[in-house]
Amino acid sequence: MMKNHSRLYRLIRPMVSSHFAGGRDAFHGGILKQQCYLHIVPSRDNYVEDTEPFSLITPHDTTNTWSRWTTIERSPPKLAPGMLLFKNYLNLLGQVEIVDLCQKQDARFCQPSNPSGAKLRLHMMCFGRNWDPVTGYTSDGSEPPPLPHQLISLAEVIIKEAQLHLDIPSMCPDICLVNFYRPDGRLGLHQDRDESSCSLERGLPVISISIGDTAEFLYGHTRDENKLDRVLLESGDVLVYGGNARLIFHGVKRIIPYTSPSLLSRISGLKSGRLNLSLRQF
Numbered sequence: 211m212m213k214n215h216s217r218l219y220r221l222i223r224p225m226v227s228s229h230f231a232g233g234r235d236a237f238h239g240g241i242l243k244q245q246c247y248l249h250i251v252p253s254r255d256n257y258v259e260d261t262e263p264f265s266l267i268t269p270h271d272t273t274n275t276w277s278r279w280t281t282i283e284r285s286p287p288k289l290a291p292g293m294l295l296f297k298n299y300l301n302l303l304g305q306v307e308i309v310d311l312c313q314k315q316d317a318r319f320c321q322p323s324n325p326s327g328a329k330l331r332l333h334m335m336c337f338g339r340n341w342d343p344v345t346g347y348t349s350d351g352s353e354p355p356p357l358p359h360q361l362i363s364l365a366e367v368i369i370k371e372a373q374l375h376l377d378i379p380s381m382c383p384d385i386c387l388v389n390f391y392r393p394d395g396r397l398g399l400h401q402d403r404d405e406s407s408c409s410l411e412r413g414l415p416v417i418s419i420s421i422g423d424t425a426e427f428l429y430g431h432t433r434d435e436n437k438l439d440r441v442l443l444e445s446g447d448v449l450v451y452g453g454n455a456r457l458i459f460h461g462v463k464r465i466i467p468y469t470s471p472s473l474l475s476r477i478s479g480l481k482s483g484r485l486n487l488s489l490r491q492f
């Protein structure tokens with residue numbers, strides 16, 4: 211039995227200090243017997259003084275508070291010139307953070323109507339400026355909550371990353387439209403053209419973040435639905451469209467129920483459906 215034990219020890223390279231290798235137990239100062247050589251004897255030299263306080267977690271990029279919550283894809287798919295999709299960009303904790311940011315605000319979600327008076331099949335709230343499908347950005351006195359600084363810094367990181375792949379100008383958002391689609395929600399084909407003419411002419415990009423159930427998203431440079439392209443936007447995906455794609459037609463054809471990550475609703479409490487944030491610069 212004892213023999214087996216000493217064989218086993220020999221398979222593992224002992225951590226020895228230079229003192230120890232010389233046959234001396236540095237901790238006790240005595241000469242070691244040959245058989246003790248294979249045992250690990252604590253030595254002061256085995257403890258390296260940390261210059262930094264010990265930390266259980268690996269240090270993260272302090273210049274980017276989102277670095278722990280995002281994963282950057284090396285070659286994200288380009289959907290069209292000026293349009294890029296970062297698949298699964300926000301991890302689960304990042305998605306929960308966004309739900310919390312939206313839920314914390316005083317602004318109530320409302321169900322706006324389109325110019326014909328029909329209710330849109332979504333609930334909406336805004337950060338920065340209020341938007342209405344009939345009047346565009348309104349200044350009717352009701353103050354929307356300011357755009358949370360976390361979303362501004364997230365946009366900064368996303369734009370920098372997108373510029374590695376797309377020829378688009380920088381953008382610092384001052385508006386965020388937040389849409390929530392129930393499982394039967396949708397959004398008709400449209401262009402995002404209520405921002406300032408300067409913003410549109412320069413092709414300042416829109417960042418669109420998807421959380422919750424998957425959406426079937428249509429897009430293209432035509433109003434003809436049969437000629438549009440289609441992509442599935444899943445929880446955590448981030449779409450960027452600017453430059454040549456700034457005025458691209460797009461819409462949400464349908465929500466695919468029960469496709470949201472189950473942990474997302476358990477952790478954040480997000481209802482069944484899809485949350486979409488679109489960050490823009492007026």
Ligand SMILES: O=C(O)CCC(=O)C(=O)O
Pocket residue numbers: 387389397402418425427443460461462486488
């Ligand atoms: O929900 C989406 O993915 C699109 C939202 C959108 O196009 C908009 O709010 O203008």
Ligand SMILES: [Fe+2]
Pocket residue numbers: 400401402460
């Ligand atoms: Fe839009």
